Amino acid sequence: MEDKTASIRAVVIITGLIVVIIVARLSLKLSRAFFLIAGADIALILAVFVCLVIRECYNRRRKLLEKRLVSEGRELRVEYSFLRKVAGVPIKFRLKELEDATDNFRALLGQGGSASVFKGILSDRTSIAVKRIDGEEHGEKEFRSEVAAIASVQHVNLVRLVGYCCLPRGPRYLVYEFIPNGSLDHWIFPGNRTKNHPRGCLSFDLRYRIAIDVAKALSYIHHDCRSKILHLDLKPENILLDENYRAIVADFGLSKLMGKDESRVITTIRGTKGYLAPEWLLELGVSEKCDVYSYGMVLLEMIGGQRNVTVIENGSNKSQRKWQYFPKIVRDKLREGKVIEAVDRRLVGVGAVDERQVKRMVNVALWCIQEKPGLRPSMAHVVEMLKGRVPVEEPPDTQMIVVDLLSIDGEESGLQLGPKIAAMGLDCCDIPSSSSSSFAMSMLSGR
Incomplete structure (x- = not known):
């Protein structure tokens, strides 16, 4: 012109x-x-x-x-x-590209406290899951933690970061590969139904294979990366299943990076109640053994097909409701030689369940949830035990302090808990009643 x-x-x-x-x-x-x-x-x-x-x-x-x-x-x-x-280098997307791929963020896959996940399709027909992190201060911290943890690692059982979108103001976006079969909780808990996720009941063999997949992923980030990565929010909702029902560990928003020479770091309690290790609840710092504890709790939920902490209602009288702690039930069944009774009832009558595999999984899980961090195995050793390469010894009897907490009324929640918690051997000398009460509430709170 x-x-x-x-x-x-x-x-x-x-x-x-x-x-x-x-x-x-x-x-x-x-x-x-x-x-x-x-x-x-x-x-x-x-x-x-x-x-x-x-x-x-x-x-x-x-x-x-x-x-x-x-x-x-x-x-x-x-x-x-x-x-x-x-x-696997992540690319930077423009917001317009993500809006076009997700149809202006209409296909909601899931929603959490500070983030929402949407399904999308890129121009090259690649299916993606876009995680939108809301909030300025918390969003920035979660965004940086997740990118730092997952952008540089490559493992078949870890979710792959495709790209990101970071605006000067407003939400931040992480673009992941889309995992078709959704999260594990929709496949192990009965009645967990949502229209946006596939659902069903996994066989015990698949659950056992998934347990090994997750253990491999955690072993990799704990031992085989340049910087040790702590996931710190392992739960069935953060374990995805691909088209072949192989486990993919996702959601590193709360993760921490540790140097190889560091044994423990101090951080605020931000994980999901019910999966937090006792030493984290007592603010004694976190280590890779916190992930081991969470893994053990997930393993027990996979075995039983139920949440570890549930409420049993007695009619309409709420004062007579009881708490049920599944790990204690599993431990008791193991002692009685009836460990098969702890398995998800939907599996026992339908397909063959190998009692030796059940016993091995239960023993590994009970090792992982030991109150003393030093007694818990490393995730590399967990992989070896689940694969049958090393014998699995019977775990020592645990205090299972949460059972005592479940039996305490609200008015007595601050009484005589210091000695019980101190008995766990977590290097804590003087624990005030407020800390004990906080510990009780953290363990009993729902998701």
Whole structure:
């Protein structure tokens, strides 16, 4: 457009100068003034021609450079796309791209305290799950934790970060690969029904394989990464199942990075009640053994097909309701030699359940939920035990302090809990009643 305008102006100027020469010739004849005007006009006409030639050369050179840059840019995009697929490098998305992929964030897959997850399809037909993290301060902290933890790791049982979108103000977005079969809780707990998730009842063999998959993922982030990664929010809702029912550990929003020489770090209590290790609840710092404890609690829920802490109502009288602690039931069944009775009832009557596998899973789970962190095995050792490569010894008897807490009325919640908690051997000397009460409430709270 600019080239066309410049050419029109040049033609108009040259035409005007020629008209001036003709008028000067007719009016001034061959006088000296005519020759001066004619010379000046011819000089201007030549100057306009020179400008047009220079502009045309400049335009040709510019177009060649643009073609070269476009070609090089295309090659760079192809190379970057190749490297991203090979190395798993996350890419930065524009908000408009995510809005188009998710149909303006309409397909809600799930929602948590500070984040929502939406299903989407990219322009190359890749299915994705977009996690929108709301809130400025908490959102920034969760966003950085998740990117730092998962962006640089590669494991078949860890969710893959495809990209991200970070705006100066407003929510932040993480783009993950879409896992078709949803989260584990929809496949092990009866009555857990939502329209956006597939559902069913997993066989015991699949549950056993999933237990190994999750153990492998945790072992990898604990022992095989440059910086030790603590997940700190392991629960069935954060374990996804792919099309082949292989486990994918997701949601690293609360994760922590530790140096190889660090044994424990201090952090605030932000995980899910019911899966938090006792030492974290007592604010004694966290380590990879907190993930081991959470894994043991998840393992027990997979075995029984029920939550570890449930309320048994006695009619309409709420004062007579009772708390049921599934780990204690499992421990008692193991002692009585009736461990098969702890298995999900939907599995016992339908398909074959290997009692040896059940016993092995129960023993591993009880090792993992030991109150003393030093007694819990590493996740690498858990993998070896579940695969049958090393014998699984009978775990020591645990205090299971939560059972005492469940039997205490609200008015007595601050009484005589210090000695009970101290008996766990968690290196705590003086525990005030307020801490004990907080511990009780944390253990008994729902999700």
